Every structure is written in C-alpha cells, then in structure tokens.
Amino acid sequence: xxxxxxxxxxxxxxxxxxxxxxxxxxxxxxxxxxxxxxxxxxxxxxxxxxxxxxxxxxxxxxxxxxxxxxxxxxxxxxxxxxxxxxxxxxxxxxxxxxxxxxxxxxxxxxxxxxxxxxxxxxxxxxxxxxxxxxxxxxxxxxxxxxxxxxxxxxxxxxxxxxxxxxxxxxxxxxxxxxxxxxxxxxxxxxxxxxxxxxxxxxxxxxxxxxxxxxxxxxxxxxxxxxxxxxxxxxxxxxxxxxxxxxxxxxxxxxxxxxxxxxxxxxxxxxxxxxxxxxxxxxxxxxxxxxxxxxxxxxxxxxxxxxxxxxxxxxxxxxxxxxxxxxxxxxxxxxxxxxxxxxxxxxxxxxxxxxxxxxxxxxxxxxxxxxxxxxxxxxxxxxxxxxxxxxxxxxxxxxxxxxxxxxxxxxxxxxxxxxxxxxxxxxxxxxxxxxxxxxxxxxxxxxxxxxxxxxxxxxxxxxxxxxxxxxxx
Amino acid sequence: xxxxxxxxxxxxxxxxxxxxxxxxxxxxxxxxxxxxxxxxxxxxxxxxxxxxxxxxxxxxxxxxxxxxxxxxxxxxxxxxxxxxxxxxxxxxxxxxxxxxxxxxxxxxxxxxxxxxxxxxxxxxxxxxxxxxxxxxxxxxxxxxxxxxxxxxxxxxxxxxxxxxxxxxxxxxxxxxxxxxxxxxxxxxxxxxxxxxxxxxxxxxxxxxxxxxxxxxxxxxxxxxxxxxxxxxxxxxxxxxxxxxxxxxxxxxxxxxxxxxxxxxxxxxxxxxxxxxxxxxxxxxxxxxxxxxxxxxxxxxxxxxxxxxxxxxxxxxxxxxxxxxxxxxxxxxxxxxxxxxxxxxxxxxxxxxxxxxxxx
Numbered sequence: 001x002x003x004x005x006x007x008x009x010x011x012x013x014x015x016x017x018x019x020x021x022x023x024x025x026x027x028x029x030x031x032x033x034x035x036x037x038x039x040x041x042x043x044x045x046x047x048x049x050x051x052x053x054x055x056x057x058x059x060x061x062x063x064x065x066x067x068x069x070x071x072x073x074x075x076x077x078x079x080x081x082x083x084x085x086x087x088x089x090x091x092x093x094x095x096x097x098x099x100x101x102x103x104x105x106x107x108x109x110x111x112x113x114x115x116x117x118x119x120x121x122x123x124x125x126x127x128x129x130x131x132x133x134x135x136x137x138x139x140x141x142x143x144x145x146x147x148x149x150x151x152x153x154x155x156x157x158x159x160x161x162x163x164x165x166x167x168x169x170x171x172x173x174x175x176x177x178x179x180x181x182x183x184x185x186x187x188x189x190x191x192x193x194x195x196x197x198x199x200x201x202x203x204x205x206x207x208x209x210x211x212x213x214x215x216x217x218x219x220x221x222x223x224x225x226x227x228x229x230x231x232x233x234x235x236x237x238x239x240x241x242x243x244x245x246x247x248x249x250x251x252x253x254x255x256x257x258x259x260x261x262x263x264x265x266x267x268x269x270x271x272x273x274x275x276x277x278x279x280x281x282x283x284x285x286x287x288x289x290x291x292x293x294x295x296x297x298x299x300x301x302x303x304x305x306x307x308x309x310x311x312x313x314x315x316x317x318x319x320x321x322x323x324x325x326x327x328x329x330x331x332x333x334x335x336x337x338x339x340x341x342x343x344x345x346x347x348x349x350x351x352x353x354x355x356x357x358x359x360x361x362x363x364x365x366x367x368x369x370x371x372x373x374x375x376x377x378x379x380x381x382x383x384x385x386x387x388x389x390x391x392x393x394x395x396x397x398x399x400x401x402x403x404x405x406x407x408x409x410x411x412x413x414x415x416x417x418x419x420x421x422x423x424x425x426x427x428x429x430x431x432x433x434x435x436x437x438x439x440x441x442x443x444x445x446x447x448x449x450x451x452x453x454x455x456x457x458x459x460x461x462x463x464x465x466x467x468x469x470x471x472x
Numbered sequence: 473x474x475x476x477x478x479x480x481x482x483x484x485x486x487x488x489x490x491x492x493x494x495x496x497x498x499x500x501x502x503x504x505x506x507x508x509x510x511x512x513x514x515x516x517x518x519x520x521x522x523x524x525x526x527x528x529x530x531x532x533x534x535x536x537x538x539x540x541x542x543x544x545x546x547x548x549x550x551x552x553x554x555x556x557x558x559x560x561x562x563x564x565x566x567x568x569x570x571x572x573x574x575x576x577x578x579x580x581x582x583x584x585x586x587x588x589x590x591x592x593x594x595x596x597x598x599x600x601x602x603x604x605x606x607x608x609x610x611x612x613x614x615x616x617x618x619x620x621x622x623x624x625x626x627x628x629x630x631x632x633x634x635x636x637x638x639x640x641x642x643x644x645x646x647x648x649x650x651x652x653x654x655x656x657x658x659x660x661x662x663x664x665x666x667x668x669x670x671x672x673x674x675x676x677x678x679x680x681x682x683x684x685x686x687x688x689x690x691x692x693x694x695x696x697x698x699x700x701x702x703x704x705x706x707x708x709x710x711x712x713x714x715x716x717x718x719x720x721x722x723x724x725x726x727x728x729x730x731x732x733x734x735x736x737x738x739x740x741x742x743x744x745x746x747x748x749x750x751x752x753x754x755x756x757x758x759x760x761x762x763x764x765x766x767x768x769x770x771x772x773x774x775x776x777x778x779x780x781x782x783x784x785x786x787x788x789x790x791x792x793x794x795x796x797x798x799x800x801x802x803x804x805x806x807x808x809x810x811x812x813x814x815x816x817x818x819x820x821x822x823x824x825x826x827x828x829x830x831x
C-alpha cells in the first residue's frame with residue numbers, strides 16, 4: 001500500500017496544464033506532417049505552367065483542430081474516462097435490467113423501418129424524400145441483405161469468401177437477361193410475372209453457382225480459400241466483360257423492365273395502369289422508390305428470418321460447429337462436404353435475390369457494379385458488425401453505407417476549409433479512419449457475443465473470447 | 473436367441489494385419505487385435521508406440537496402408553472401417569471418439585455441443601432442413617427428445633448445472649467429461665477414448681472411472697481406450713493390448729500383461745540398467761553396446777504420441793510412396809531384446825530371434 005502512494009508523481013500536474021503541453025506537441029507534429037501535404041500544393045496556371053500554391057490558412061486550420069482535439073482529449077476526456085472507470089470499479093456489479101427499449105429493440109427497429117418512408121416524406125416532402133428513400137434506405141438495405149447472406153458463409157460457417165459479389169452479379173444478370181426476355185415474351189397482361197419468376201430463379205441460379213464454386217475449394221482452408229474465392233469473383237466479372245454477344249460487355253445492359261405490382265398497377269408513366277392514374281395521385285417517381293424500399297425490406301426480413309430459423313436447425317448448428325472445429329465435426333458423423341456446400345449455396349442464394357432486385361432497381365447493369373471492392377465492403381460490414389450477429393451487421397451497414405453517403409452532404413465543411421474544399425473527395429479517407437477506430441475500440445465488431453441456439457435454463461450470450469473465427 | 477448369443481461372441485472390433493506407413497516410417501506394422509463386445513479394451517504403450525495412429529485408422533482419419541478393420545454391430549451388420557469415409561464411421565458403423573488434445577466447440581454452449589453430436593438424427597427428423605424450415609414434420613418433437621438425451625448425458629457427466637455456459641469456459645477435467653458425453657450422444661456401439669485421464673487430478677480421474685463403468689454397464693457400449701495412467705488401465709479395463717514401435721508386444725487381461733517381461737521391459741518402468749544387468753549375466757556385450765544408443769528420434773516416432781497435434785489434414789496428406797525408408801534400430805525395442813534373450817537362453821533353437829508379438 002505504501003509503495004503505491006510513494007510511487008505516485010510527487011508534483012501533481014493539473015490536467016489543463018498537461019493538456020496544453022500535449023496540445024503544443026501535437027500541433028508541432030501536425031505542422032511537421034502537413035506542411036508539405038497541405039501547406040503547399042502544386043497546380044497548373046492558365047498557361048499550363050506548374051506553380052506552387054501556398055495554403056497557409058488551411059494548414060493553420062488543420063493544426064489548430066489537431067491541437068484543440070488533443071487538448072480536449074487530455075484535459076477533459078481522459079480524466080472523465082478515468083473517474084468513470086473508478087466509479088464503475090467501486091460500484092457493485094448490478095445486473096442491468098433492460099428497459100422497455102432494450103427488451104423490444106427488434107420490434108421497435110422493424111417498426112421504424114416500416115415507417116421510414118412516411119417519416120421521410122413528412123419531413124422533406126414528396127420530391128425531397130426521394131434521396132432519403134433511394135440513396136439511403138434502399139442502398140443500405142441492399143447491403144444489409146448482402147451482408148446477412150455473406151454472414152452465413154463467413155460468420156456462421158467460418159469460410160472466408162472474398163468473391164461474394166460474383167453471386168450478386170449472377171442474380172443481377174439473370175434478371176437483366178432472362179427477365180427482359182420474359183417481359184417481352186409473356187402476354188401483356190402477364191408481363192408483371194417476369195420479376196416474380198426471376199426473383200426465386202435468380203436465387204436458385206446463384207445457389208447453383210455457389211455449389212459450383214464450393215466443390216473445387218472444399219479442400220482449401222484459410223488464406224488459400226480466400227484467394228480462390230477472390231479469383232472466382234474476378235472470373236465472373238471478366239466473363240461478363242468479354243462475353244459481348246450475351247452480356248454486351250462493359251457497356252452493360254440497359255432498359256431492364258421495372259417491377260410491377262402484381263399486374264394491378266405499374267410505375268411506368270406511359271402505361272395506362274400507372275399508379276398515379278389508378279389512385280389519382282400527382283405524378284412522381286417516388287412511388288416506385290417507396291415500392292422498392294418495401295420490397296427490399298421484405299427481402300431483408302426474409303433473409304433474417306431464414307437465418308434465425310436455420311441457426312436453430314441441425315444444419316445451422318453444424319455450420320457453427322464447423323467454424324469451431326472441423327475435425328470434431330467429422331468425428332461426430334457430420335458430412336463436412338455437404339455442410340460447406342449448403343453454406344455456400346445458401347449465402348449465394350441471398351446474393352442472387354439481392355442481385356435481381358438490384359437490376360430491377362437500377363434498370364441497368366454493367367460489370368462495373370461487381371468489382372472486388374464491393375466484395376471487400378460487404379466483408380467489412382460483416383466483420384465490423386460482429387461475425388454471426390444480425391443486429392450488429394445491420395448497424396455496420398448503416399454506419400458504412402449510410403456514413404459514406406452522409407459524407408456527401410457535409411457541405412458546411414466548406415465554411416471551415418475554404419470554398420475549394422470538396423468533402424466528397426475525403427469521404428473514403430474518413431471512412432477508412434472510422435473503420436480503424438471502430439476495430440480498435442471493438443476488435444470483434446459491434447456485437448461480439450454469440451447468441452446460443454438452444455438453452456436448458458436461461459439464454460446467456462456467449463462471450464466473444466470463446467468463439468472462433470474459423471480457419472477457412 | 474441363439475443368433476443373439478452368437479452375436480455376442482463375435483468381437484465388436486477386429487483389427488487384422490494393420491500397417492500404417494508415413495513415407496518410410498512404419499508407424500504401425502502388422503498389428504492384429506480384437507476388442508470384445510461390452511468390454512473395456514485398453515491400448516497402452518510408450519510414447520510414439522503408434523496408439524493414436526491406430527485410433528486414427530479405426531476412426532477413418534487415416535487410411536491404413538495395409539490391413540483390415542472389421543466392426544460388427546449389435547444387429548450383425550459388419551463394416552470395413554478402412555473403406556468408409558471418416559464421417560460415415562460414426563454415422564453408420566457407430567464408432568465415436570474423443571481426442572487427446574480436447575476438441576470441443578468452445579464457443580457453443582454445453583447443450584449445443586451435445587445437440588451437434590445428434591446432427592444426423594435431427595437432420596433426418598427435419599427432412600434435411602426443408603421440412604423443418606417450413607415447420608412441418610416431426611422436427612419439433614425430435615428436437616425436444618434430443619434436448620432430453622443431452623440432458624441425460626449432462627447429468628451423467630455431472631455438468632447439468634453448466635448446460636448454458638460456453639464449453640471453452642469449463643475446467644480441464646469437465647471438458648474431458650463433456651467430450652465423452654458428446655461422443656455418447658451419437659449413440660455409439662464402440663467408444664474410442666484417446667487418453668481420457670491425461671491431465672486429470674485423482675478426484676477427476678475417479679469420476680472418470682465411474683463414468684466409464686457406468687457407460688459400459690448401462691448402455692452396453694464397448695470402450696477402446698488409450699491411456700498412460702496405469703491405475704486407470706488396471707482398474708477398469710478387461711483386456712489390454714500393448715504396443716511398442718507400432719508392433720504388438722503383449723495382449724491379455726491386465727494381470728497377465730502386468731507380469732509379461734516384455735511389457736515390463738518396454739513400458740512399465742524397467743530402465744536400461746536392469747536390462748543391462750540381465751544381459752551381462754548372459755555376457756552379450758554387443759547388445760549392451762547397442763543399448764547405449766538412443767532410439768533415432770529424428771526418424772523414429774517422435775516423443776509425442778500424438779499424431780493429431782496439428783490439424784489432421786496437415787498430417788494426412790504428407791505421406792508419399794517414395795519417401796526414404798527408415799527403420800528404427802532393432803536395439804531400440806526392449807521387448808525384442810527380451811525375446812532375443814530368451815532365444816539365446818534356449819540356445820537349442822536356431823538363432824533367429826522371434827519377432828515381438830508373435831508369441
């Protein structure tokens with residue numbers, strides 16, 4: 001005890017003093033780092049000569065921001081964190097009884113999702129809500145669905161798949177090619193069926209390709225598996241680019257028919273059954289977006305429902321057991337070959353659904369949409385959310401896709417950094433930084449714990465320290 | 473009735489002329505033994521004797537180079553284990569196993585571990601997932617029965633209080649018991665235990681003996697176990713097979729094995745000096761010289777008896793037919809020295825030494 005008291009610093013430095021000192025050093029380092037990056041800029045003048053533009057004002061702003069943040073962190077945030085930690089250690093551990101919100105979190109979240117278009121329209125008007133429903137709502141939900149699908153392969157079965165976007169492409173091109181053909185061939189009154197036939201068919205086709213990929217990679221694990229799946233994703237993309245007779249190459253396929261509401265009304269202005277005419281509403285493109293929003297929301301809920309059900313079935317438990325220990329699985333009579341293939345196929349099927357939805361929403365598909373970075377983003381969402389956790393993954397998709405979208409909106413930064421500052425250019429940088437910070441703060445993702453699939457007395461979440469990530 | 477009694481006479485497991493070679497290394501050479509139904513058969517031997525390799529051959533993790541492994545089930549159907557893929561051995565031949573380095577699903581709860589073990593049964597009940605997903609068929613009933621069976625084995629293993637904890641959170645001894653309970657949930661007729669008492673304290677070891685005897689008496693499951701702990705082997709096993717350098721050197725009931733001079737020399741703690749004393753009485757200096765040489769560790773079996781130390785797939789694939797051929801120096805086998813000694817004593821017979829295990 002005595003040793004502890006004497007080892008404390010003899011002269012207590014107040015946090016404010018310490019903060020000022022550290023802020024000064026941080027400012028010095030920031031200045032040294034950014035003097036060439038930000039302070040000077042090479043540019044072309046009107047006669048195409050290389051000139052050096054000096055941006056001392058911007059440099060000063062950046063350095064001052066760094067100093068201010070460091071000062072606030074050292075002087076206020078650190079002591080506050082320390083005192084909170086001490087208070088937490090001193091207080092007896094009380095089992096926190098979740099409140100109403102905590103207990104009904106999932107129901108509330110689903111209700112909010114269903115109300116989202118209504119809220120968006122009432123806040124920003126019919127045309128103003130277009131951006132929120134389309135760029136945010138639909139876009140995020142597509143990624144939620146893709147990430148939930150990939151979660152089956154990576155999060156549950158523990159098979160690292162870097163080529164997931166290939167199945168998304170299979171679904172999208174299935175609808176773009178076959179759906180367009182069906183739409184033209186079916187008798188006019190039944191053309192609406194094209195999408196509803198192709199939605200499950202695209203899922204099945206993607207599942208089939210999942211099995212095709214699964215077979216050769218069954219023997220591979222870990223890094224080797226990741227590389228081969230990556231190659232598979234690239235092969236599909238290159239086939240789409242080069243098989244011009246069918247896929248129209250990099251020009252892509254346009255004029256993909258819109259989804260129709262079971263033949264009751266359509267979203268095509270020139271069609272006599274146009275929704276605004278049927279319901280006597282003002283003409284607007286927002287109806288189609290709202291319809292698509294609810295469609296993808298239902299598809300997402302289907303994915304979640306199937307995943308939750310599958311986890312409680314023997315096959316879902318076998319996936320998780322395979323992630324934990326494949327050899328033990330084999331010693332218990334589980335056929336790991338078919339178990340892996342079902343994981344690949346099920347994950348791919350949801351990507352196929354999402355792909356055909358994507359084609360219908362865009363009205364245009366091209367190989368550009370199915371590049372490796374898409375696979376990487378989907379995988380990042382799964383990892384960031386916490387492998388295996390549906391809620392965590394949904395939040396990760398919200399943060400990653402919504403976050404990059406919202407960075408487009410940060411026009412006020414122009415007031416801070418000057419008129420020639422374009423926040424859009426920095427969004428990927430900020431996005432990368434945010435990911436690093438989140439992974440430092442929560443190394444196992446937003447929701448690291450695992451929900452057991454069966455219980456004898458009480459359901460207790462399994463801490464992340466016991467679960468394994470799988471090894472391919 | 474007579475068919476049933478005839479059935480009980482056939483050994484549950486019959487290993488015939490089993491050989492397993494990794495490249496040039498002979499891990500098991502021409503091993504034959506039987507495990508009788510309803511008994512506990514122990515497989516013992518010094519480190520590197522090839523016990524775990526025998527297990528891996530029986531449970532299909534290795535494909536033996538030569539030999540035949542026949543398992544006869546209670547209903548009389550026979551399976552050639554060396555021909556079955558390894559996940560079919562537990563599923564059809566009803567052989568379950570545990571591992572020397574415990575392999576539990578550490579992130580899953582105890583109950584989930586035992587439910588995974590009932591995979592094949594539940595898979596059928598859920599109509600291969602399709603019916604279960606749609607909520608038709610008897611999956612719900614089968615699932616609750618599976619929970620009941622899991623609960624029964626958790627109670628037997630004295631783990632029912634921790635049913636909802638992750639398996640990785642259990643202490644070592646409890647993990648061993650859980651692994652046995654998990655193997656029993658597959659409904660096996662032959663249970664193979666790879667060093668179940670390793671690392672257990674005496675109290676846990678006693679609890680293990682009780683569990684194993686309970687399994688033998690109440691379920692009729694035959695047990696084959698590898699064990700180093702002699703107190704466990706001598707207390708619970710009905711029949712002991714002793715291996716040294718991949719060859720059988722003794723086979724019989726515990727009291728017989730305990731007094732077999734070759735086993736004593738090879739395994740039960742007679743050190744080199746005592747053998748030397750015996751040899752110098754005969755005056756065989758050449759053998760004494762050879763005795764000083766250590767067994768060739770670099771090429772012979774390693775110190776660890778575990779062939780499963782790494783992942784199995786890592787070790788399965790490494791054998792090739794063209795590997796260099798290394799034979800362990802004959803002087804390394806102490807059992808063979810005893811044989812040679814006997815041969816010399818008799819002196820009447822020609823000098824070729826009997827091979828270990830051909831008693």
